Amino acid sequence: MNSISPHLNIMIKACEKASKTIIRDFGEVENLQVAKKGPRDFVTKTDKRVEEILIEEFTKAKKNYSFLTEESGKIENNDKDKIWIIDPIDGTTNFLHGIPHFAISIALKIDNELKSALVFDPIKNEIFFAEKNNGAYFNNHRIRVSSKNDIEDCIFSSDQNGLKSIYPSLNMRCSGCTALDLAYVGSGRLDGFFNNKINLWDIAAGILIVQEAGGLINDISKFEDNNINIRAASSSIYLKMMKKLVNF
Numbered sequence: 001m002n003s004i005s006p007h008l009n010i011m012i013k014a015c016e017k018a019s020k021t022i023i024r025d026f027g028e029v030e031n032l033q034v035a036k037k038g039p040r041d042f043v044t045k046t047d048k049r050v051e052e053i054l055i056e057e058f059t060k061a062k063k064n065y066s067f068l069t070e071e072s073g074k075i076e077n078n079d080k081d082k083i084w085i086i087d088p089i090d091g092t093t094n095f096l097h098g099i100p101h102f103a104i105s106i107a108l109k110i111d112n113e114l115k116s117a118l119v120f121d122p123i124k125n126e127i128f129f130a131e132k133n134n135g136a137y138f139n140n141h142r143i144r145v146s147s148k149n150d151i152e153d154c155i156f157s158s159d160q161n162g163l164k165s166i167y168p169s170l171n172m173r174c175s176g177c178t179a180l181d182l183a184y185v186g187s188g189r190l191d192g193f194f195n196n197k198i199n200l201w202d203i204a205a206g207i208l209i210v211q212e213a214g215g216l217i218n219d220i221s222k223f224e225d226n227n228i229n230i231r232a233a234s235s236s237i238y239l240k241m242m243k244k245l246v247n248f
Helices: 006-026 045-061 092-096 178-187 200-212 238-244
Strands: 034-036 042-044 065-069 073-075 079-090 103-110 113-121 126-131 136-138 192-198 228-233
Touching: 006 045, 006 103, 006 113, 006 126, 045 065, 045 079, 045 103, 065 200, 079 092, 079 178, 079 200, 103 178, 103 200, 113 178, 113 200, 126 178, 126 200, 136 178, 136 200, 178 192, 178 200, 178 228, 192 200, 192 238, 200 228, 228 238
Parallel strands: 065 079
Antiparallel strands: 034 042, 065 073, 079 103, 103 113, 113 126, 126 136, 192 228
């Protein structure tokens, strides 16, 4: 692979530091104190601590960059056009129930363009990352989206309820972790992902990973950051998926 940028190097080191908190607390998940903030959206002390660590590390490295995060929202600093987009634990509900399927998701947006992205699964020790015009990688190996052409052979994921009954012809999964779903599309494990009314911090890193792996993403620029409808798939199956989702 080509050498990684200083930005991505900062992201990787920050994730490695933050993941120690996640791994430790996941081992004691039954002891975590949980505060409910929505029907399926929980905040844990781990979530907040991981975000704090990431913000601390990024601020040390690039003190003027701004932030958009799940817990803290927008933090504007001098560089308003350089924004770290952070989801400290995507898949919090999985985490709380002891299901080892969640990830740290980080993207860097500069001048309104995604430049660097990282999705790190600390329990499986799997890291997916991408940089604009430099490809997408899984554990340092180049990845590409699936090349399947027959939609019957494909696996799709979404966290929308009831989709199996709405789209019985699609082979559906619901993993509970959007960041990993998109990373899996980029690496060919999944063929497509779609969801409505989702937050930018859930998908920013995954978008760049899918694109740099040769996949396609719908134009999300018309959506608000907390109300995005996303469609992502391999280039060979994207249009076929979109035809299935015409009423979604």
